[in-house]
Amino acid sequence: MVVGFIGAGSIGGAVITGLVRNGFDNDQIVVKGGKSNTAKDLQSQLGFQMVPKIKQMTEPEVIFIAVGITALDSVLSELQPIIEDKLIVTFTGGATIAQLKKKLGSDAKVATAIPNTPVKVGAGFTGISYSDNFELADKKKVSSVLGYTGQVVEVPEEQLSTIGTVAGCSPAFLDLFLEALSDAGVKHGLSRKLAYEAAIGMAIGASKLAKQSDLTVPELKDEVTSPGGSTIRGVAALEENGFRNAVIKAVDAAEGVD
Numbered sequence: 001m002v003v004g005f006i007g008a009g010s011i012g013g014a015v016i017t018g019l020v021r022n023g024f025d026n027d028q029i030v031v032k033g034g035k036s037n038t039a040k041d042l043q044s045q046l047g048f049q050m051v052p053k054i055k056q057m058t059e060p061e062v063i064f065i066a067v068g069i070t071a072l073d074s075v076l077s078e079l080q081p082i083i084e085d086k087l088i089v090t091f092t093g094g095a096t097i098a099q100l101k102k103k104l105g106s107d108a109k110v111a112t113a114i115p116n117t118p119v120k121v122g123a124g125f126t127g128i129s130y131s132d133n134f135e136l137a138d139k140k141k142v143s144s145v146l147g148y149t150g151q152v153v154e155v156p157e158e159q160l161s162t163i164g165t166v167a168g169c170s171p172a173f174l175d176l177f178l179e180a181l182s183d184a185g186v187k188h189g190l191s192r193k194l195a196y197e198a199a200i201g202m203a204i205g206a207s208k209l210a211k212q213s214d215l216t217v218p219e220l221k222d223e224v225t226s227p228g229g230s231t232i233r234g235v236a237a238l239e240e241n242g243f244r245n246a247v248i249k250a251v252d253a254a255e256g257v258d
């Protein structure tokens, strides 16, 4: 199946990279880039096809739109004459299914999705909401493509923004935690390299365990906190310093609420 991308910046580029690096045929990807050389530079690494105009994207069955909100309107206008029965998936933050349909027509099959940057390494999490006329076979088609980049989960549109924060903004939150943890390691005598190796290795392993274990996340925490031990003292110190509240406030802030 041929897929198209309009925009290959941070998130478009991350998804294309995830597809190609995880086995999706680069010959089956058609990209329309913007004004800079970003898309061309990526093409020289990944070898997909490029077209200079959106109206030339006739071949793709699925088109992913990965431009910012200010470019969206003109992109949709250019896309509208060629959509036929194409499946249109936009990553543009703030674009709603109703807005997309208003612009592309009520019969258009549209979806909004929020991938996160781990898609680049095939370990992404993409929340996606589909318009009512998306059939099961259409959803399977889109999931089969995005599946190359990691997990794809359908969510109600009203929850998409929160999913975007919990899975999409939080790689930055986790990076901050990993940096802080490595600072602590260095404070206690580890080399920076070893401290990062330990912190990142832990995060990968703990996440894998949380995903695969029959235990819940709190039960996994309980398993490591022996009575009177060092881990529960660390947990208490994190709570004393507002760790849980800081995380909740970070999500509130990203969502734009107090």
Ligand SMILES: NC(=O)c1ccc[n+]([C@@H]2O[C@H](COP(=O)([O-])OP(=O)(O)OC[C@H]3O[C@@H](n4cnc5c(N)ncnc54)[C@H](OP(=O)(O)O)[C@@H]3O)[C@@H](O)[C@H]2O)c1
Residues within 6 Å of the ligand: 006, 007, 008, 009, 010, 011, 012, 032, 033, 034, 035, 036, 037, 038, 039, 066, 067, 068, 069, 071, 075, 091, 092, 093, 094, 113, 114, 115, 116, 117, 168
């Ligand atoms: N970054 C993330 O982690 C993330 C995750 C999920 C969703 N999103 C959403 O995805 C959207 C894009 O974000 P981003 O971070 O990827 O922004 P970005 O890095 O600025 O990428 C946007 C790309 O769109 C290209 N573009 C603009 N107009 C175009 C046109 N008419 N035709 C083809 N390409 C065009 C730009 O190309 P030139 O610069 O070459 O003109 C640019 O490379 C935003 O709405 C954002 O909220 C981002």
